[in-house]
Amino acid sequence: MGINVxxxxxxxxxxGHKACAGCGGSLAVRIALKVLGERSFAVLPAGCMSAVGFNFPQLCFGNNAVISTFAGTASMLTGIEAGLRAQGIRDFQAVGFAGDGGTADIGLQALSGAIDRNDDILYICYDNEAYMNTGIQKSSLTPFGARTTTTPAGKNIRGNLRPKKNMFEIVAAHGIPYAATASIGDLNDFMEKVEKASRIKGTKYIHVIAPCPTxxxxxxxxxxxxxxxxxxCGLWYLAEYEEGSGMTLNYRPGTFASVEHYLKRQGRFRHLTGDDIDIINHSRDVKWKLIEKNLGE
Amino acid sequence: MKPYLRDRIPETLAELPDATAYEAGYLVTKNAGWRSSRPVIHQETCRGCLKCYLYCPEGVIFQDGGKVKIDYDFCKGCGICRKICRFGAIEMEEEK
Incomplete structure (x- = not known):
């Protein structure tokens, strides 16, 4: 029954889009649209995926797609869904693809409003952990220690000082019908979540980690x-939230892989010292204790 | 519907639509020039598991008559397919 390759x-x-070679965000959008099919109406705010998908006169989407204002992904989804319904069109999915900045910083208010109204939309946040389209500026989903152009790594301050905002739990705290975290590292899990979300009525939110080589x-x-x-290594987790049944964890590594190896292979973390890595290790352990507590274990 | 390269590329303003609203899947340029190396599938080692097709950010890998093939017009040569292949059936070749 489950969806697979x-x-x-x-x-x-x-x-035919113009994303950088090896782009994680474009992989997330491609797979989500393949699951949802031709009858999906995509809304993309300013961000990488609208910059690479709509190069006039080139249009790289095979389904209906439109660019929204930066802050208005969710409100435009609301409008599209209501408009199609008013025209008597049935059996479609209004889906939004916003980046981490467009979701956790700029689009948070509109998203919160849509969840509050429980509009029948699917909101997918492809999280590449900074404003990549404009040249790598920190967003509120940039993790601790990451070097961006607005949080440079120097002698005294080593990259971003603040931890990553917990978008999944913020959304879940609204009492949303369905929310999930996913990763392009596990597309089977991501496909299943998109498919499941498309069958649920009301607002759905999927937060997918999509690394950005650049x-x-x-x-x-x-x-x-x-x-x-x-x-x-436990710095990201796969979970689902469903109204009524609460949170479930989909993947739990037996023993965590090395956080240091994960960090040091990336240019944005290469400046981190042993102490910084200890801080990250510690925050991961605290996070997993909280997850286990939430699950009632 | 898969976006496809149009035979005729608009050259004059009159051929372009009046608004920025446009037909879906309208491609006018290829991405082949981005590539410095190209993935080549060795058909004798390929088991047709399609993992490369699933994980390709461009969606350029497809199955044709039981064989797995690549659309080189739009492949950017990122090499994710080579790394994801469990059977070592994909090799990267320098573009000349």
Whole structure:
């Protein structure tokens, strides 16, 4: 019954785009659209995926797609969903693809409003952990220690000082019908979550980690590998939240892989000292204790 | 519907639409020039598991008559397919 590589729609709906070679965000958009199919109406705010998908007159989407204001992904989704419904159109999915800045900083208010109204939309945040389209500026989803152009690494301050905002739990705290975290390192899990979300009525939110070779300082062929490593070392986790049944964890590494190895292979973390890595290790352990507590274990 | 390269590329303003609203899947340029090395699939080692097709950010890998092939017009040569292949059936070759 589950969706997999053999049952996935053979058509491509995001093709010929101008994303950097090895882009994680474009992989997330491509796979989500293959799961949702041609009858999906995509909304993309300012960000990488709108910059690479709409190069006039080139249009790299095979389905309906539109650029929204930076802050208005969710509100435009609301409008599109209501408009289509008013025209008597049935059996479609209004889906938004916003980056981490467009979700956790600029688009948070509109998203919160849409969840509050429980509009029948699917919001996918592809999280590459900084404003990559404009040249790597810190967003509120940039992790501690990461070097960006607005949080440079120097002698006294070594990259970003603040931890990553917990978007998944912020969204879940609204009492949303469905929210999930995912990673392009595990596409089977991501496909299942998109498919599950498309069957649920009301607001759905999926937060997918999508490494960026340009901004993270990794080789283009390492994107998927690095996304997997983030799961294995416990710095990212796969979970779901459902109204009524609460949070479930989908993947738990037996023993955590080395955080240091994960960090040191990326250019944005290469300046970190042993003490910084200890801080990151410690915050991971605290996070997992909280997760276990939430699960009632 | 898969976006495809149009035979005729608009050359004059009159051929372009009046607004920025445009037809879906309208491609006018290729991405082949981005590549410094190209993935080559060795058909005798390929088991057709399609993992490369799943993880390709461009969606350029496809199955044709039981064989796995690559659309070199749009492949950027990132090499994710080579790394994801469990059977070592994909090799990267320098572009000349």
């Amino acid at each position: 053999k049952t996935l729609c053979k058509d491509e709906f995001f093709y 901004g993270w300082g990794i080789a283009p062929d390492e994107t998927v590998e690095v996304a997997k490593e983030a799961l294995d």
